[in-house]
Amino acid sequence: NAGVTQTPKFQVLKTGQSMTLQCAQDMNHEYMSWYRQDPGMGLRLIHYSVGAGITDQGEVPNGYNVSRSTTEDFPLRLLSAAPSQTSVYFCASRNSAADQETQYFGPGTRLLVL
């Protein structure tokens, strides 16, 4: 299993541009989530999904959209990037059965908005 994968690893955007951060997992995990990591603040939850077709907001959802059309994929969309969205983005997943409470993270996407 590849686990949780994220693309791209690094991206530079101009203010106002849009982009999609990709996240995929091959562990058949029901739960997936997106976090952002900013210096000195730990990680904060943006959006999460408890299964295909079901998403909900986390702590800092503004400026981001998500959808979950398949179990494997959970893309994060920035419709109009802002410098405040410069951050490192992590996708995570967890199993609803065994080891259900532990979230496993992807390698991260570093985003710079100019």
Add this chain to the structure above:
Amino acid sequence: AQKVTQAQTEISVVEKEDVTLDCVYETRDTTYYLFWYKQPPSGELVFLIRRNSFDEQNEISGRYSWNFQKSTSSFNFTITASQVVDSAVYFCALSGFSGGYNKLIFGAGTRLAVHP
């Protein structure tokens, strides 16, 4: 409200010293889970341990040990005989029943530097 506090921003030790990373949490949930993650310089987040609110037994895994005390709402992490490879940022995190265990609340992290 749920909150995780890691008061130590940075710790610097010399190799082979023991070091304890502190974590204090707040939650109104009676059922919750506590976690430690390691973030090495390469940037990925590595899961280290999970402990549920009903299990206060301390745990030892090699050079790592964890002390969970509900009475003081603390979940401290000790590295014995530290090594340079232990240099990383360590995060304590909490997920509770009220959030369906979907929401991990992270502390700000403690940066550990182990010098040769």
